[in-house]
Amino acid sequence: MGAALAGIVAFGLAGHGSVLHGLGVPTAALLPGLTVLSCLAEMTVVRLRHGEAVEELSLYEAALIIDVLLLPPRDALIAAAAGLVLASALQRRPVVKAVFNLGTYTAATAVLILIVHLLGGSPGELTAGVLVGVVVGTLAFTGVNLLCLAQILGVINKVSPWRIVRSEARLSAYMAVGTMVTGLTTTEIALHSPLLLPFMAMPALAVTYAYRAAAREADEHARSKCLLQLSHALAEREDVVRQFLVLVREAFGADLAVVVLENDDAALSVEGTDPTSLRHGPIPRHLAALGRIDGPVHLAEGLPGGLRRMVVVPVQGGGRRFGTAAFATRDRSRGWMTTGDVTLLASLASALAVAMRGAEHLDRLVDETSKLQAVVEQSAEGIMVIDGDGTVQVWSRALADITGVDAAEATGRPLAEVLDVPVEEERRLLMPVSVEQPKTVAELTARRRDGDQRRLRLAHSAVFTAGLLVRDVVVISDLTREYRTERLKSDFIAMVSHELRTPLTPIIGYVDLLRSRGERMTPQKRLDALNLIGDRAGHLSRLVEDLLLASRFGDNPDDVSLQVSEGTHDLDALATQAARDLGSQRVVLDLPPGPVPAHCDDGRALQVLANLIGNGLKYSAEDTEVTVGMRLDGTRVHVDVRDRGRGIPADQLAKVFDKFHRVEDPMTMSTSGTGLGLFIARRLARAMGGDVTVVSTLNSGSVFTLSLNRANAEPPAR
Structure with missing residues (x-):
C-alpha cells in the first residue's frame, strides 16, 4: 500500500512545486539537509510500551511537516523515506521492524502530501487552505500510523486492534497537534527569521519532554497494573514463582527474567514472545557466582546471549533465603532500572520470599489437613466438632452411618436438632463439658429417622478460651450392638435356664421318687415314671442338640457350609x-x-x-x-x-x-x-x-x- 500511494504522489503531483517559497536554498542542497533533519528527528526516540510491544515516539512528524512544506511532493517523499532508512541503519533496528516502519510511514506520508497539496495547493506562502491541509493531513498521517500499529500490537498482545485504537486515539491526537505546531513554527521561522531557528530547540525539547511524560505515565500505568496483579498472585500463593517472573518482567520492560532457587540445580526463566511459559535450564555462570548476595547487583559485562544489562536481587525474607532473581535487557541505549526501580524490585523479591514461605506453610497445612480428614473419614468411630453455641462444624462419614444424617444436612445445625434429643437434656448429654472438666464421657439414646434407636457414647474433648467454650471435639461410639449383645446374653441365659429346668425338674423328681418309694410302687407306675424320665431326657437331648447345631453355623445368613447327605x-x-x-x-x-x-x-x-x-x-x-x-x-x-x-x-x-x-x-x-x-x-x-x-x-x-x-x-x- 505504501508503494502504491508513493507512486500516486510521484506521478500525480509531478507538476507541483513546494507549498512555501522564499527559503533561498536550492532544492539540490535542501533535499540532503532535510533528509538529515528527518534522520535526526527519527533518532530522537521516546519509547512507549504496550504490553509486550514497544512504540517509539519521535520528532519525525515535525520534520515531515517541514519536508512537505519546503520540498516538492516527490522530493518530500524521498527526504522522508531516506531519513527513516538512515535512522534505522544507524540504530541497527531489526530488518522486519525497519521494513514495517518504512511501509507504514511511506503510506502515511503519501496521504499527508496528497491532502496538503489538494487542499492548500502551492501558493508560496502560508494561507488558510495550507493550514487546513496541514491540520487535516497531519491527523490523517496519525490515523494511518495508529491503524497499522494497532494491527501489530493486537497480534502481539492478543487483543482487539480497535481496543488499542480507542485507548491511544486521544494521546496520538495530542502528539500530532504538538508535532504539527512544531513543524509549522520551524518552517515559518526558517522562511522569515532564520536567526531565530536555534531558539526552536526549546519547542522541540518541550514536545520531547511531553512525549517522555506520556511514556512515563503509560509505563507507570502498565507497571501499576502488573504490580496489582502480582500482589493478588502473591496473596493467593498459587504458582508464585512463574507469576513473579512474568509480571515483574513486564512491569520493568525486561527481556529476560530468571530465578535460581536454593538447593536447586536448574534456573527458572521467562523470555521471548511467550511470557507465560516457564522454562528450566542450567544455572547461568554469572548467577551461580552471585548466589549469596545480600543486596542488588548491577551487571554489564560477561552476560551471555546478547544481554547488555542485568539487575540481580536476593529473594529472602522472614530470616530465610530462597534464592536469587535476575532481570536483563538486550538494549544498552535506553535508560533502564533507576535507583527507585531497583529498590522496588528488591522489595518485590522480598515479597516473593514471604509468599513462598507462606505457600510452604499452606502446603504443609493442606497436607496435615488432608491426613486429618482421612483419619476422620476412615475412622470407624463417629467424629464431630461443634462450636461454643452447639452448632455442628464437622460430621464424619461414620457418624452419618450411625445416625442416618448426612454431613451436608448436619453441618451448621444445632446438635440437639440433629440427634433428636430433648432440649432440656441437651447440655447434660450433648455438651457436659466445663472449664474444670474439659474431657468427659456421656451416654444417650438417640432415635434415627427410620425409627431405630441407637445407644451412643460421646467422648468429649473441649477447648476453652477465657472461660468460654470455643470448640468441642466429640468421638461417638455406637454401643447399640454391645447393648443388644448384653440383652441377648441375658435373654439367652434366662431362656436356656428355663428350657433346661423344664425337663430336669420332672427327671429329678421322679428319680428321687423311684429311689425312695420305687419298691412300693406298682409296676405300671414305675413304668410311667421311667417313660416320663425318658421323654424329658429326650427333650433335654434335643435341646442340647439344637444348641450344638446352632454353634456350627456362622453369623452369615447365606452360609451353607453344613454338610448334608443329599x-x-x-x-x-x-x-x-x-x-x-x-x-x-x-x-x-x-x-x-x-x-x-x-x-x-x-x-x-x-x-x-x-x-x-x-x-x-x-x-x-x-x-x-x-x-x-x-x-x-x-x-x-x-x-x-x-x-x-x-x-x-x-x-x-x-x-x-x-x-x-x-x-x-x-x-x-x-x-x-x-x-x-x-x-x-x-x-x-x-x-x-x-x-x-x-x-x-x-x-x-x-x-x-x-x-x-x-x-x-x-x-x-x-
Whole structure:
C-alpha cells in the first residue's frame, strides 16, 4: 500500500512545486539537509510500551511537516523515506521492524502530501487552505500510523486492534497537534527569521519532554497494573514463582527474567514472545557466582546471549533465603532500572520470599489437613466438632452411618436438632463439658429417622478460651450392638435356664421318687415314671442338640457350609411322618396323592418339617388346626405349614430366623423354646439347596414354607 500511494504522489503531483517559497536554498542542497533533519528527528526516540510491544515516539512528524512544506511532493517523499532508512541503519533496528516502519510511514506520508497539496495547493506562502491541509493531513498521517500499529500490537498482545485504537486515539491526537505546531513554527521561522531557528530547540525539547511524560505515565500505568496483579498472585500463593517472573518482567520492560532457587540445580526463566511459559535450564555462570548476595547487583559485562544489562536481587525474607532473581535487557541505549526501580524490585523479591514461605506453610497445612480428614473419614468411630453455641462444624462419614444424617444436612445445625434429643437434656448429654472438666464421657439414646434407636457414647474433648467454650471435639461410639449383645446374653441365659429346668425338674423328681418309694410302687407306675424320665431326657437331648447345631453355623445368613447327605426322597412321606411323630390330632394333612421326589437329606428334611409343624402347634390355640399342604412350582416343591395363631408383627418378620430371637419377651413369654428352631430350619434348608420363608398376618396366623428342588427337574445351580 505504501508503494502504491508513493507512486500516486510521484506521478500525480509531478507538476507541483513546494507549498512555501522564499527559503533561498536550492532544492539540490535542501533535499540532503532535510533528509538529515528527518534522520535526526527519527533518532530522537521516546519509547512507549504496550504490553509486550514497544512504540517509539519521535520528532519525525515535525520534520515531515517541514519536508512537505519546503520540498516538492516527490522530493518530500524521498527526504522522508531516506531519513527513516538512515535512522534505522544507524540504530541497527531489526530488518522486519525497519521494513514495517518504512511501509507504514511511506503510506502515511503519501496521504499527508496528497491532502496538503489538494487542499492548500502551492501558493508560496502560508494561507488558510495550507493550514487546513496541514491540520487535516497531519491527523490523517496519525490515523494511518495508529491503524497499522494497532494491527501489530493486537497480534502481539492478543487483543482487539480497535481496543488499542480507542485507548491511544486521544494521546496520538495530542502528539500530532504538538508535532504539527512544531513543524509549522520551524518552517515559518526558517522562511522569515532564520536567526531565530536555534531558539526552536526549546519547542522541540518541550514536545520531547511531553512525549517522555506520556511514556512515563503509560509505563507507570502498565507497571501499576502488573504490580496489582502480582500482589493478588502473591496473596493467593498459587504458582508464585512463574507469576513473579512474568509480571515483574513486564512491569520493568525486561527481556529476560530468571530465578535460581536454593538447593536447586536448574534456573527458572521467562523470555521471548511467550511470557507465560516457564522454562528450566542450567544455572547461568554469572548467577551461580552471585548466589549469596545480600543486596542488588548491577551487571554489564560477561552476560551471555546478547544481554547488555542485568539487575540481580536476593529473594529472602522472614530470616530465610530462597534464592536469587535476575532481570536483563538486550538494549544498552535506553535508560533502564533507576535507583527507585531497583529498590522496588528488591522489595518485590522480598515479597516473593514471604509468599513462598507462606505457600510452604499452606502446603504443609493442606497436607496435615488432608491426613486429618482421612483419619476422620476412615475412622470407624463417629467424629464431630461443634462450636461454643452447639452448632455442628464437622460430621464424619461414620457418624452419618450411625445416625442416618448426612454431613451436608448436619453441618451448621444445632446438635440437639440433629440427634433428636430433648432440649432440656441437651447440655447434660450433648455438651457436659466445663472449664474444670474439659474431657468427659456421656451416654444417650438417640432415635434415627427410620425409627431405630441407637445407644451412643460421646467422648468429649473441649477447648476453652477465657472461660468460654470455643470448640468441642466429640468421638461417638455406637454401643447399640454391645447393648443388644448384653440383652441377648441375658435373654439367652434366662431362656436356656428355663428350657433346661423344664425337663430336669420332672427327671429329678421322679428319680428321687423311684429311689425312695420305687419298691412300693406298682409296676405300671414305675413304668410311667421311667417313660416320663425318658421323654424329658429326650427333650433335654434335643435341646442340647439344637444348641450344638446352632454353634456350627456362622453369623452369615447365606452360609451353607453344613454338610448334608443329599439324595432323592419322597417329601410327601417325610411330611406325613413328621406329622405322625408329633402325635397331635390338630395336624391336618392336605398332600397330593402319590410320592413327590425331592433332592434333600431325609433326616434333615424331617427335622425341618417337624420343627415347622411343632412351631405352628406351639403358637396357635389348642382348639385350632395346623394344616400341612404341598405345592409344585416348576423345578421346586413347596411344603406350606399354616397355623391360625397370633401371627408375627411386620417389624419382626425379618428377625424370626435370627439365632435366639423370640417374638415374645423371654421374661414374660407364655410359650417355651430357645429361639433356635426357625434359625436351624432355614440353615438346614439352605444347606440342601432350598429355603424356609414366612408370610404372616397379625392376629390371623402364619404360613411357613419349606422349598426344595424337585428330583424330576433340573435343580438350579447353587
